[in-house]
Amino acid sequence: MNAIQPLMSSPEPRFDAASLAAHVAQRAADVRRLRGLFAPTSFGKLGLITNIDPYAEPASGSWSRLRQGAFMAGDPAGLSAQERLIMMAIAIRQAAQQPPIFTHSTARAILDLPSIGRDSHLIELAKPPGRAGRSPQARRRRTSIEPTCLKIDELLVTTIDRTIIDSARERSLESAITTADAALQREIADTGSLLAQARALPKGSRGCKMAELALCLADGRAESPLESLSRTRMFQLGLPKPELQVNFFDASGFIGRVDFFWRRLGIIGEADGRMKFRVAEGLTGAEAEERVWRAKRRDDRLLRHPDVAKIGHWDWGEALDSPVFARMMAELGVRPVRDGGWPVPDGPLPRKSRAVCL
Incomplete structure (x- = not known):
């Protein structure tokens, strides 16, 4: 036996259905935990459904207003940026007549997919074809390609593949690769499937070449952003x-x-x-x-x-x-x-x- 053993490179992780199921279950549990802090009610009625006086001085157990008709227990400043986006998505979902489909940075937060650079503080959701309207603290994203959905607790989000491709089409190259690497490393996405979807985008559509490049360069062996x-x-x-x-x-x-x-x-x-x-x-x-x-x-x-x-x-x-x-x-x-x-x-x-x- 040689004194120095040959070098070995770690194999690239491959998609695993059990890993995807476990990831979705964990994300649903995290959304449920945050939903437990949420109260859909007006400020005046808040004291009627809790043991806390909403007009009292802030203290442990106090409530904070997220948007009109939506409160959370505690201070949002104590949450991570990702958790704050999820809380606001929960508030928007509770107020919507039809369940919205969350996309882009909001989908990344719900799915726990990292990126590099500043994310939008607005909740991003798909704009259904032919439907008008605005929502405070939200950005409606028009899309020519019908989004495919994944249900995380009570929230509808774009699938992991679609979220990666949406990010790759408009984020910086380093951010797109970071998002794709993380999904591949966790074995919740497949390189071949992602590339096939990127190459199927309409020719000349915004960011299609950048998405293809990012997915060619993505590698699940990366262990950190x-x-x-x-x-x-x-x-x-x-x-x-x-x-x-x-x-x-x-x-x-x-x-x-x-x-x-x-x-x-x-x-x-x-x-x-x-x-x-x-x-x-x-x-x-x-x-x-x-x-x-x-x-x-x-x-x-x-x-x-x-x-x-x-x-x-x-x-x-x-x-x-x-x-x-x-x-x-x-x-x-x-x-x-x-x-x-x-x-x-x-x-x-x-x-x-x-x-x-x-």
Whole structure:
């Protein structure tokens, strides 16, 4: 047996019906939990249905107004941005005569699909053909393609596939790839099916080429939005495509799995920066020291591996800033090439696909 075992790349996750069912069940449970905080009533009647005086000074158990005729127990500021969107979607659903179909950023929140960049604070819902009307705190999205639906508790949302494709058609490339990566990593979507749907979009429709590109580049081996962002930056900068989630071994056994590896260059990339060395709250000084020491020893063992020449670490700030990321990668030894080996669709790429400030 060789002293150094061969490197192995983790296989890309595949769609699993049980994973999808479990994900939908978990999302329904989270919506039900939030619905338990909701009260559809007027301000004057609120005191009649609770033991709380709505006119009293705010205290624990007080109620907050979401919109006309809709209150929630507690302070919305205590909720995450995702939970606030879901609460408002519940309020709009309660007031609607016909159940609305939630789309885009609202669907992503309900389905717990991450993105990069600022999401709309408005509730986004499909505008049925031929139906007029407006709704406060909501944005009606016109669509030429009838949305397919998924029921999460009492909320109708666009399916996971449709939500990913809608996001890919109008969000930035890094955001679209992040959303798709997360669904693939959780095994709740299938690359082939997503690509087929993107390629079936009407020719010339808005964002169809960007959606196809994002889904060609999506990879379920990405384990965090930062990894997805980093890989998008590498593509945009014309860098060679790295291998993802490569396992390293030495004579003592398993060293660790790295985020990115350029085998020909012998370079490892880790999308974590200082987070890998962050000390969790509650640890004793000795425990904290041991955790940091283990992380350092891991890097030391990797650098002693015959296939490794350098290791680079970066964080969110560096990955978000394209010029900084480009300089950091150049200093590491990863530079632009003519053909980076990225899977891209036929024909010219969308104009915005390489829109980075250099």
